[in-house]
Amino acid sequence: MKELTKKLWPIIRILIIPYIILMFLLVYRIDYLIYAPGGITEVESVIDIDYEVEEIKGSISSTYIISFKRPTFFQFVINDFSKYNEVIILPEYYRHYTDQENREISYLQKMTSVDAAVIVAYQLASEDNDDIIFEESATYHVVLVTGKAEDLSNYDSVGLGDEFISMIGESDELVTDINDLTDFMIEGNSYTFNFKNEEALYQVDLTTEDIEDRALILTEYLLVNEDEINPKFTENDSNIGGPSGGLLQTLSIYNNLIQEDITHGLKIAGTGTIRYDGSVGYIGGVKQKIATAYINKVDLFFIPAIDERYSSHNYIEALAACEEFGIDPEGWLIPVATIQEAIDYLEGIE
Amino acid sequence: MKAYFKSWKVLNKELGMTDLLDALFASLFYSLLILTPTILIFGQIISMYYYLLNLWVVLIMLVSVGISMLQLLMWKKTILIKKKDISVNINQLFSKLLITYSVVILVVGLLFIFVFIPMMQI
Numbered sequence: 001m002k003e004l005t006k007k008l009w010p011i012i013r014i015l016i017i018p019y020i021i022l023m024f025l026l027v028y029r030i031d032y033l034i035y036a037p038g039g040i041t042e043v044e045s046v047i048d049i050d051y052e053v054e055e056i057k058g059s060i061s062s063t064y065i066i067s068f069k070r071p072t073f074f075q076f077v078i079n080d081f082s083k084y085n086e087v088i089i090l091p092e093y094y095r096h097y098t099d100q101e102n103r104e105i106s107y108l109q110k111m112t113s114v115d116a117a118v119i120v121a122y123q124l125a126s127e128d129n130d131d132i133i134f135e136e137s138a139t140y141h142v143v144l145v146t147g148k149a150e151d152l153s154n155y156d157s158v159g160l161g162d163e164f165i166s167m168i169g170e171s172d173e174l175v176t177d178i179n180d181l182t183d184f185m186i187e188g189n190s191y192t193f194n195f196k197n198e199e200a201l202y203q204v205d206l207t208t209e210d211i212e213d214r215a216l217i218l219t220e221y222l223l224v225n226e227d228e229i230n231p232k233f234t235e236n237d238s239n240i241g242g243p244s245g246g247l248l249q250t251l252s253i254y255n256n257l258i259q260e261d262i263t264h265g266l267k268i269a270g271t272g273t274i275r276y277d278g279s280v281g282y283i284g285g286v287k288q289k290i291a292t293a294y295i296n297k298v299d300l301f302f303i304p305a306i307d308e309r310y311s312s313h314n315y316i317e318a319l320a321a322c323e324e325f326g327i328d329p330e331g332w333l334i335p336v337a338t339i340q341e342a343i344d345y346l347e348g349i350e
Numbered sequence: 351m352k353a354y355f356k357s358w359k360v361l362n363k364e365l366g367m368t369d370l371l372d373a374l375f376a377s378l379f380y381s382l383l384i385l386t387p388t389i390l391i392f393g394q395i396i397s398m399y400y401y402l403l404n405l406w407v408v409l410i411m412l413v414s415v416g417i418s419m420l421q422l423l424m425w426k427k428t429i430l431i432k433k434k435d436i437s438v439n440i441n442q443l444f445s446k447l448l449i450t451y452s453v454v455i456l457v458v459g460l461l462f463i464f465v466f467i468p469m470m471q472i
Binding site: 001003004005007008019022023026027034036037038039066068071072074075078079082084085291292295 | 372373375376377379380383386387390391394395397398399400401424427428431432
């Protein structure tokens with residue numbers, strides 16, 4: 001060791017400071033968010049439906065991008081060399097989340113998105129196919145913790161994705177409806193909340209301000225009771241999270257539940273969340289998703305149609321991205337406001 | 351193959367196990383100093399340019415062979431500093447080792463390109 005160090009010492013002396021600077025650039029993280037193109041995932045490989053249909057000639061894929069919360073200086077610099085990547089300042093409400101919490105949020109969004117896709121697809125398919133059994137009892141309501149602000153009291157005691165059960169209100173009432181919580185609270189007081197995680201029920205004391213200021217974000221979801229539906233489905237493990245695959249997941253599940261193949265042999269991709277009423281919701285990272293679809297040579301791409309409730313529109317962003325990458329959007333970029341519009345479009349293809 | 355292992359035995363006898371291992375660990379230590387930022391650089395480039403993954407795997411294979419070469423060179427240099435008059439043909443000995451390293455790197459790289467990456471893209 002000594003001999004080699006002695007021999008290399010002149011080089012080490014010159015390189016030691018650049019080496020430390022390089023390592024700093026490679027490990028120090030800054031408060032930005034980078035979006036980069038990812039890939040496409042065939043929904044069938046993630047959600048397996050136990051039902052025999054005629055051969056599906058094409059494919060339906062969701063599009064994922066890679067989002068980097070708090071990249072290193074090095075990533076920030078090399079990001080500039082790509083025409084596909086985009087960098088924004090990390091939103092304030094995201095900054096305090098650890099990587100693990102970000103993963104939990106992403107997994108939660110995907111899990112609830114798949115259930116929404118199953119609900120919508122089974123309901124639609126049951127109208128056309130008598131084999132599909134999907135009754136209202138096949139779903140149940142849950143209220144899940146989907147976000148926590150940095151100033152939430154007892155921050156570490158509440159887990160992301162845990163189920164809210166009830167709150168013991170001012171006069172010891174058991175409040176289960178999240179819309180009624182503040183009606184049973186007095187400013188400045190703290191109350192016992194009952195939550196449930198995978199292991200057990202637990203209690204946490206939270207203040208009125210936590211709820212009024214939305215320091216604890218609770219969201220209502222409909223989940224699927226798998227025992228009550230026919231045919232059964234299996235969700236395979238995948239390291240891709242987020243809710244933006246909802247539209248394409250719904251489309252693929254629907255295609256696996258009806259006899260006619262709506263893909264017509266096409267490589268179909270797209271993006272957009274799915275709501276329980278079948279409407280399509282907005283997503284982020286449109287430019288990178290268009291780039292991903294372009295790189296993966298998909299035949300058509302579904303995008304949420306213009307929704308006047310928002311100020312900036314996915315479809316407009318997608319058109320701009322198409323222009324930038326030299327893609328002809330005619331017949332390739334298809335705006336849809338509901339899952340039914342996507343199905344109608346595919347059924348209309350000759 | 352027999353001759354190859356015999357050469358290692360002769361080298362071990364001439365230099366001693368302690369010095370041989372000291373030279374190996376010295377070369378591994380300095381190789382790790384190069385390898386650490388290399389891994390970080392590639393990891394971060396891949397994350398930003400994921401759609402060029404196959405290209406990065408090929409580059410990683412080339413860089414891995416380069417670092418292996420450097421490690422073996424440093425190992426050889428340290429051995430020669432420790433004992434100049436070695437009867438074994440050390441160049442030949444290390445060239446064979448480099449070929450073995452390169453074949454392993456090539457096989458692992460090809461496995462990634464043709465098996466693991468397509469499997470990951472579900």
